Amino acid sequence: MPQGKMLQVGPTGNVVLVTCCDKNGRANIITVGMCMPISIDPPQVCIGIAPERYSHDLILEQGEFVVNSPSIVLKDKMHLCGIKSGKDLDKFKEFGLTPIPAKMVRPPLIKECFGHIECEVVNRVKCGDHTLFVGGVLSASADEEVLVNGNLDALKAQPIVQKNYVYYTIKDARALP
Numbered sequence: 442m443p444q445g446k447m448l449q450v451g452p453t454g455n456v457v458l459v460t461c462c463d464k465n466g467r468a469n470i471i472t473v474g475m476c477m478p479i480s481i482d483p484p485q486v487c488i489g490i491a492p493e494r495y496s497h498d499l500i501l502e503q504g505e506f507v508v509n510s511p512s513i514v515l516k517d518k519m520h521l522c523g524i525k526s527g528k529d530l531d532k533f534k535e536f537g538l539t540p541i542p543a544k545m546v547r548p549p550l551i552k553e554c555f556g557h558i559e560c561e562v563v564n565r566v567k568c569g570d571h572t573l574f575v576g577g578v579l580s581a582s583a584d585e586e587v588l589v590n591g592n593l594d595a596l597k598a599q600p601i602v603q604k605n606y607v608y609y610t611i612k613d614a615r616a617l618p
């Protein structure tokens with residue numbers, strides 16, 4: 442299999458919208474498939490961002506980001522945030538998304554997303570053609586409608602899962618006995 446295609450048979454993954462901002466507080470949104478929890482105690486999440494992305498240096502310089510989880514109804518806006526650069530436009534305005542202030546960091550939350558994780562960068566690793574930013578979680582919140590007993594219910598939240606830029610969501614749940 443050619444090197445450039447080797448990951449296409451790998452795992453599917455959630456897609457998130459990461460917010461960041463410049464030194465003047467101007468906010469940006471980047472679509473990110475490379476996102477996962479990496480530590481439970483202390484809580485940490487990591488994101489892989491290519492150095493050529495406008496967002497890369499915002500996160501590098503400001504040391505903060507927010508992981509916003511969109512549901513499948515936001516798939517078109519999520520895709521647009523993943524093909525347009527914030528260097529050229531305001532993605533909040535252009536794509537009809539609403540910034541709301543975060544509790545602990547300067548980048549805003551995206552109101553239309555069901556979950557928000559506010560992070561400060563605590564570690565950074567160069568991995569091939571991406572930089573892995575590890576974020577220490579400072580605050581986390583989710584809409585009441587997607588919670589059951591305080592836990593996220595993925596059937597209610599309808600997160601976006603992608604493989605090779607085809608977007609899916611979760612339609613079934615099998616709890617272990």
Ligand SMILES: Cc1cc2nc3c(=O)[nH]c(=O)nc-3n(C[C@H](O)[C@H](O)[C@H](O)COP(=O)(O)O)c2cc1C
Nearest residue numbers: 472473474475490491494495496523524525526527
């Ligand atoms: C579904 C999807 C997933 C993506 N995942 C990533 C990713 O994990 N890391 C990354 O650097 N770029 C990823 N991208 C590409 C960026 O979102 C895209 O280059 C974006 O326009 C960069 O925005 P910026 O220049 O405003 O930072 C993804 C794009 C799409 C559509």
